[in-house]
Amino acid sequence: AQRVTQPEKLLSVFKGAPVELKCNYSYSGSPELFWYVQYSRQRLQLLLRHISRESIKGFTADLNKGETSFHLKKPFAQEEDSAMYYCALSGSRDDKIIFGKGTRLHILP
């Protein structure tokens, strides 16, 4: 079954502390993995995708096929990072995206 699991509904982190949002997936094949973000009162937007291997707004995510994980990390949290984060995947043959339930990241001052 195709599934994305984000075990934390809410994560509170102090400003300047490291952030790690966990994501595990289940997919038979080679999926593409994404992180989407939704800031308050804004639309859902792509943060990063694993094939691009970019660092966006200081965030990185490494695909670990052995552990089927795609955790999102940032070394030093900033207040503007407070948002809802969704881990997601799509298959190699289609475009539909399967989302996790999301983790709300709250950066404490």
Place this chain on the structure above:
Amino acid sequence: DTGVSQDPRHKITKRGQNVTFRCDPISEHNRLYWYRQTLGQGPEFLTYFQNEAQLEKSRLLSDRFSAERPKGSFSTLEIQRTEQGDSAMYLCASSLEHRETQYFGPGTRLLVL
């Protein structure tokens, strides 16, 4: 171009009524997607189009739901005989081509009383 737009942004209707939502994708985007998001959940895929062709429909899309993209530009999603369980945020997204980034609209929030 200001991105994907959706209309209306909010809709309140009574159970049993029909509703129709519109999505205008980014111009020249060939692919258009519909998702549904309920409280506490991530978006769930409903259907998508390549130009005017509907390529895939989720089993979530019951017979009461129909989507069209008649000229390969805007799309409509109609829900007939609405039920309270249809209350959700309906999201539209578009992408330039297969495997390209999907850009999301602001959504239409539906409340069925």
